[in-house]
Amino acid sequence: MIICPECKKEQADTAQYCSNCGYMLSAKPHISAETKKKAYIGIVVSVVLIIVAISLVTTSEFSHYIENISYYADQYAETKSHSSGFLGSSYASLASRWKEMYNEAVTYVALHSVGAVILSIVGGVGLYKGLKKLKNDGGTSNGTH
Numbered sequence: 001m002i003i004c005p006e007c008k009k010e011q012a013d014t015a016q017y018c019s020n021c022g023y024m025l026s027a028k029p030h031i032s033a034e035t036k037k038k039a040y041i042g043i044v045v046s047v048v049l050i051i052v053a054i055s056l057v058t059t060s061e062f063s064h065y066i067e068n069i070s071y072y073a074d075q076y077a078e079t080k081s082h083s084s085g086f087l088g089s090s091y092a093s094l095a096s097r098w099k100e101m102y103n104e105a106v107t108y109v110a111l112h113s114v115g116a117v118i119l120s121i122v123g124g125v126g127l128y129k130g131l132k133k134l135k136n137d138g139g140t141s142n143g144t145h
């Protein structure tokens with residue numbers, strides 16, 4: 001039970017207005033348990049998305065590729081420059097191997113980076129919305145328990 005600050009009559013905890021004098025007991029609209037539950041689920045899902053986003057760009061593969069992209073590119077340029085000279089065909093096949101490595105690294109880094117950015121944005125927005133929903137709940141009791 002809560003006590004109306006205006007007329008001192010007891011009112012139900014869920015009452016938004018005093019049934020006796022009409023005093024507004026809750027400044028903000030009552031947030032249902034269902035809304036609260038959805039907000040919590042949203043927050044949990046958002047946090048998971050953010051964790052997945054972080055894990056996409058913190059794998060050992062990711063850092064390995066990031067460190068080696070320019071090396072692969074250099075090796076490709078180097079071996080390709082020899083592909084017309086002595087042992088040309090060997091250098092050409094080496095060059096195509098370096099090119100493959102380079103493409104693989106670029107694709108991996110690009111996909112994981114884009115995925116991480118998208119998941120971070122979705123997770124961040126979801127987290128913000130979920131927390132906002134719960135924050136709106138703060139004024140419901142109006143400090144009179």
Ligand SMILES: [Zn+2]
Nearest residue numbers: 004007018021
């Ligand atoms: Zn009252």
